[in-house]
Amino acid sequence: MRIRDWATGYLLILPAAAVLAAFTHLPIVRTVRDSLFSRGSAIRPARFVGLDNFEALAADPVFWKVLGNNLAFALGTVPASIALALAMALLVDRKLKGQGVLRLAYFLPTMLPMIAAANLWLFFYTPDIGLLDQILGRFGLPGRNWLGDPATVLPCLMTMTVWKEAGFFMIFYLAALQTQPPELKEAARLEGAGRWVYFRRVLFPMLMPTTMFVLINAVLNAFKLVDHLFVLTKGGPNNASNLLLYYIFEHAFAFNDLPAAAALTAVLLALLAGLAVTQFALLDRRVHYR
Amino acid sequence: MFGRLSKTAAAAAVATLLGAGPASAVELTMYYPVSVGGPLTKVVDGMVAEFEKANPDVKVNAIYAGNYDDTRVKALAAMKAGQPVQLSVLFSIDAYDLIEQDVVVPFDEVAKSADDKAWLQSFYPGLMANGVINGKTWGIPFQRSTIVMYYNKDAFREVGLNPDAPPATWSEMVDAAKKLTKADGSRWGVEIPSTGYAYWMFGALAKQNGELLMSADGTKTFFDKPNVVEALQFWRDLGAKHKVMPEGTVEWGTLRQQFLEGKTAMMWHTTGNLTAVKGSAKFDFGVSVLPGNREPGSPTGGGNFYLFKSASPEERTAALKLVKFMTAPERAAEWSIATGYMGVSPASYETPALRAYAREFPPAAVARDQLKNSVAELSTYQGGRIRKALDDAIQATLTGAKPAKEALAEAQAQADRLLKPYR
Numbered sequence: 001m002r003i004r005d006w007a008t009g010y011l012l013i014l015p016a017a018a019v020l021a022a023f024t025h026l027p028i029v030r031t032v033r034d035s036l037f038s039r040g041s042a043i044r045p046a047r048f049v050g051l052d053n054f055e056a057l058a059a060d061p062v063f064w065k066v067l068g069n070n071l072a073f074a075l076g077t078v079p080a081s082i083a084l085a086l087a088m089a090l091l092v093d094r095k096l097k098g099q100g101v102l103r104l105a106y107f108l109p110t111m112l113p114m115i116a117a118a119n120l121w122l123f124f125y126t127p128d129i130g131l132l133d134q135i136l137g138r139f140g141l142p143g144r145n146w147l148g149d150p151a152t153v154l155p156c157l158m159t160m161t162v163w164k165e166a167g168f169f170m171i172f173y174l175a176a177l178q179t180q181p182p183e184l185k186e187a188a189r190l191e192g193a194g195r196w197v198y199f200r201r202v203l204f205p206m207l208m209p210t211t212m213f214v215l216i217n218a219v220l221n222a223f224k225l226v227d228h229l230f231v232l233t234k235g236g237p238n239n240a241s242n243l244l245l246y247y248i249f250e251h252a253f254a255f256n257d258l259p260a261a262a263a264l265t266a267v268l269l270a271l272l273a274g275l276a277v278t279q280f281a282l283l284d285r286r287v288h289y290r
Numbered sequence: 291m292f293g294r295l296s297k298t299a300a301a302a303a304v305a306t307l308l309g310a311g312p313a314s315a316v317e318l319t320m321y322y323p324v325s326v327g328g329p330l331t332k333v334v335d336g337m338v339a340e341f342e343k344a345n346p347d348v349k350v351n352a353i354y355a356g357n358y359d360d361t362r363v364k365a366l367a368a369m370k371a372g373q374p375v376q377l378s379v380l381f382s383i384d385a386y387d388l389i390e391q392d393v394v395v396p397f398d399e400v401a402k403s404a405d406d407k408a409w410l411q412s413f414y415p416g417l418m419a420n421g422v423i424n425g426k427t428w429g430i431p432f433q434r435s436t437i438v439m440y441y442n443k444d445a446f447r448e449v450g451l452n453p454d455a456p457p458a459t460w461s462e463m464v465d466a467a468k469k470l471t472k473a474d475g476s477r478w479g480v481e482i483p484s485t486g487y488a489y490w491m492f493g494a495l496a497k498q499n500g501e502l503l504m505s506a507d508g509t510k511t512f513f514d515k516p517n518v519v520e521a522l523q524f525w526r527d528l529g530a531k532h533k534v535m536p537e538g539t540v541e542w543g544t545l546r547q548q549f550l551e552g553k554t555a556m557m558w559h560t561t562g563n564l565t566a567v568k569g570s571a572k573f574d575f576g577v578s579v580l581p582g583n584r585e586p587g588s589p590t591g592g593g594n595f596y597l598f599k600s601a602s603p604e605e606r607t608a609a610l611k612l613v614k615f616m617t618a619p620e621r622a623a624e625w626s627i628a629t630g631y632m633g634v635s636p637a638s639y640e641t642p643a644l645r646a647y648a649r650e651f652p653p654a655a656v657a658r659d660q661l662k663n664s665v666a667e668l669s670t671y672q673g674g675r676i677r678k679a680l681d682d683a684i685q686a687t688l689t690g691a692k693p694a695k696e697a698l699a700e701a702q703a704q705a706d707r708l709l710k711p712y713r
Contacts, residue, residue: 148538
C-alpha cells in the first residue's frame with residue numbers, strides 16, 4: 001500500500017517532471033558542460049579546457065562592467081517599481097468614478113510588448129525631436145543626448161522598465177488588497193489609528209506574501225529583461241547600458257562563441273539561484289501567511 | 291506538412307503515370323536580411339517570382355530573416371538542424387567566419403564555364419574586396435551600400451552656403467557645419483551615427499585620413515596608427531570642440547528622422563536609405579560623396595550572396611543560376627532604384643532604367659562615383675569581437691570616457707590577442 005502511494009505520487013508528477021527535465025534541467029546541464037569546452041571550428045575541434053572560459057570572463061573588464069550595470073539596474077528598478085505598484089494599487093482599490101478605466105490605464109504598459117514599448121521610448125528619448133526634449137524645450141531648457149551619454153543611459157532604461165513593470169505588479173497588489181477583511185480597518189479606526197499607522201502596522205504586514213512574490217519576480221526580471229536593449233542602445237555607449245543577458249546574446253550570436261556564452265549563462269544562473277535563495281531565507285521569517 | 295507531402299507524392303505519381311513533366315525539380319532555400327527602411331521584402335519576392343517563371347524547374351523559398359546577425363544565425367541553425375539551405379544573402383564581412391566554420395564554398399568551384407568566369411569579373415572591384423579571400427570568390431555582391439553624405443539644401447541656402455557645392459574636405463565640412471548649427475540647439479551642423487555600425491563610419495574617417503583598418507588577409511588590424519587616432523580625435527572634436535554635432539553617441543536608427551525633421555543639416559548614412567529619404571523629405575536635399583582629408587574615401591558595406599557547402603551539385607548549379615539572375619544588370623538596376631543600394635556592376639548603370647533614373651535623380655549615381663575611392667569594410671577573423679572592441683573604443687572616445695589614443699591602443703591590444711592564432 002505504501003509503495004503504491006509512493007509510486008502513484010511519482011506517476012502523477014512524471015509528466016510535469018519530464019517536461020521540466022527536457023526543457024530546463026537538461027539544457028542547464030548541457031550549458032554547464034559546454035562552458036568547459038573551447039570554441040570549436042571546422043579546423044580546430046572543441047576540446048576540454050576546464051575553467052579557462054571562466055578565467056577569461058574574470059579577466060574581461062567588460063564582464064565586470066556589465067555585472068555592475070546589472071546590479072545597478074536591479075537596485076534602480078526593483079524597489080521603485082514595487083513602491084509604484086503598491087501606490088497605484090492603493091489608489092485604484094478605492095471606490096472611484098472611472099475606476100475601471102484607471103486600472104486599465106495603469107495596466108496598459110504591461111500589455112504592450114517590450115519591443116513596441118522600447119520603440120515608443122526611443123522616440124521619447126531621441127535628442128531634439130523626442131518628447132522629453134520637446135517638453136524641456138517648452139521650459140527653455142536645452143536638449144540632452146539621453147541615450148548617447150553614459151551618465152544618463154542606464155537611468156533612462158530604468159525609468160522605462162519601472163513604467164513597464166509597475167502595472168504588472170499592481171495587479172497582484174490589487175488582488176491582495178481586495179481580499180483584506182474590512183473588519184481590520186474598522187477595528188483600527190475604532191482604536192484611533194490614523195491612515196499611515198493602519199498602513200504601516202496592519203495593511204503592509206498583511207501584504208507581505210504578495211510583496212515577497214513580487215520582489216522575487218522583480219529581481220528575476222531585472223536580470224531577464226533584454227528586449228529593450230536591442231531597440232534602444234545595443235548595450236552602448238561603450239557598454240554603459242549593457243546587461244548580462246544581452247552580453248550573453250552578443251557572445252552567442254555576434255561573436256559566435258558558444259562556450260563563452262555558456263560560461264556567462266552559468267554565471268547568470270548561479271547568480272539568480274543565489275539571489276532567490278537569499279531572498280527566501282531572509283524574508284520568509286518576516287512573511288505572515290494566514 | 292502531410293498535406294504537402296501527399297500533394298508532392300500525388301504530383302510525382304501523376305508525373306510517373308504521364309511519363310513526362312520536369313525531369314527533376316530543384317528546390318532552393320535562401321535566407322536574406324533587410325537592415326534599412328522600406329518594404330524591401332516585396333521587391334525580393336517579386337524578383338524571385340520572376341526567376342521561377344523563367345526557370346520552372348527550380349523552386350525558390352526566399353526567407354526574410356531579420357538583420358544581418360539574425361540571418362546568419364538562422365541560416366546556420368537551419369543548416370546544423372539538417373534543414374536544406376543552399377544559399378543566402380549574408381553580411382559581406384562575415385566571410386572569414388563562414389570560411390573558418392567551413393560552411394561555404396567559393397563560387398569558382400561552381401562557376402566554371404567561360405561565360406561564368408566572365409560573369410565573376412563583371413562586378414565593381416570595390417564591391418568584390420570583401421568577398422575575394424585567398425584568391426577565391428566567396429561572396430557575390432547583392433545588396434551593397436556605401437556611406438554618403440545627405441545634406442539639406444534649404445538649410446544651406448538659409449545660411450548663405452552654395453547648395454550645389456557640398457563640403458569636399460574635413461575643414462570645409464567643419465566650416466559649413468559651424469554656420470549651419472543653431473545656437474539654441476534646434477539644428478546641428480552634421481551628425482555621424484555611432485551606435486550600431488560605429489566601426490563602419492570610422493572606416494570612412496580612417497581611410498580619409500590615409501589609413502586602412504585591417505590587412506587584406508584579415509589577420510591584422512591597425513587601430514593604433516597615428517593617423518587612425520587622429521581620425522577618431524577629429525570625430526570627437528566635431529562634438530566636443532567644434533560643437534557642431536551632439537556630444538556622446540548618435541543613434542543610427544533615429545538619425546534619418548532627425549535629418550528629415552531638419553534637426554541636422556548634414557548626415558553621414560548608408561545609401562541603402564536613399565529611396566526612403568527621397569520618399570519622405572519635405573525639403574530640397576542633396577547627396578554627395580563623403581568629404582576627405584588626406585584623401586577621399588568610404589568603405590563599402592552590405593550583403594553578399596554565399597553558396598553553402600550543404601547543397602548538392604544540382605542544387606549548387608541551380609543556386610548559381612539564381613545568383614546570376616538576381617545580380618544581372620536589369621535586376622541590379624531595378625533593385626538599386628527600389629532601395630538606393632548600389633547597382634553592383636558597371637553594366638547595371640548602363641541599363642536604360644538606371645540611366646534614366648540617375649538623370650532625373652542624380653543622387654542615385656553618387657554611390658557609384660564614390661566606388662573608385664572605396665575600401666573594404668572592416669572584416670577579419672573573429673570579426674564580431676573585433677568590431678565590438680573597435681565600437682567600444684569609438685564610443686568611449688565620443689562620450690569622453692577615454693582619450694582616442696588610449697581607447698584605440700586598448701582595442702588594438704585586444705585585436706592582437708584575438709588574431710594571434712591566425713597569423
